[in-house]
Amino acid sequence: MHSRIQMLALSDYRSYAAAELHTQGRSVFLFGPNGAGKTNLLEAISLLSPGRGLRGAPLAEVGRRLPGEAVGRAWAVSAQVEDARIGARVIMGIGCRVGGQALIQGPTVMGDGCDVRERGRVEHSVVWSNAKIGAGAVVRDSIIGSDVWIGDEAVVEGAVLANGARVKRGVRLGPGARLEPDEVAG
Secondary structure (H helix, E strand, O other), X not given: OOEEEEEEEEEEEOOEEEEEEEOOOOOOOOOOOOOOOHHHHHHHHHOOOOOOOOOOOOHHHOXXXXXXXXXXXXXXXXXXXXXXXXXXXXXXXXXOEEOOOOEEEOOEXXXXXXXXXXXXXXXXXXXOOOOEEOOOOEEEOOEEOOOOEEOOOOEEEOOEEOOOOEEOOOOEXXXXXXXXXXXXXX
């Protein structure tokens, strides 16, 4: 399974105030003098996959700094990716994982660090950071808070799950269902 970056956008990232690279899925060759920002582009791309990035730098260190600034600025890296498992109009944050045979269909927004296990499906939903979608689980037309855990084979449809909510294995939540912070269903 191949993924192709269609577009990469950077904002206040390392040496870049702002940049967009439109590749249309074609190969790109980077060349230039030392300090031009080639490795910064590669590091930005590496942040889109799980792990700590190409250099392993703490995220607080990658914001662009002007001379005299002690702390890096707030920064952003985003990409449009073509992947058979990820449909059109899907925005995914840094470090998201999509397991084998999982499917993400848009419009969907997924925050940083989300994990969709094998055969999991996320369709037409907003999923905040660090949510875990179990193997074979389905999330459709829902809003999922940060640090939510949805167990294997669970179905969440038309629901709103607050931060830290848990849905046990095989549980079905239908339209209008709501879970409060740290509430457990099942």
